[in-house]
Amino acid sequence: MNLEDLAERLAVERESHGLQELGDQFYLQASEFLQSLHNSRQDVRDYRELAAIDDEIKNARILIEGVYDKRLSKITQYAAIAAAGTKIPVDGMTMSERAVYDQLLESLQQGRQKILMPALKVSS
16 A cells, blocks of 8 residues: 555545445555554654655545545445435445444434434324
8 A cells, every 4th residue: 555545545435426445454554554654754864754754644644534534424325315214235335334334324213213203203
């Protein structure tokens, strides 16, 4: 993984309506990439090279967070649609994202039952 890979992932995620296949190891690989950048700082003596590595760390964090935020936005939309009773395919999630989706869907369904359904109930 490198900055170009992360930038490509973010661009593809932004351009598509659905979730793109990342693989379950994406976030782990992103973490390992950041850790390797941090580790490479230890061997650097030149301040310009150190500044370049710091910029790369900053940019990597921005890209990883961008991928996560875009995907979370889609996952939230999927859960809201499913909670309203519409069946839609929810492919492309990592296992961790699927756990978030399942929790969110359950909360939205409970909220619908506790808030909306009593509001729609009419006594005769």
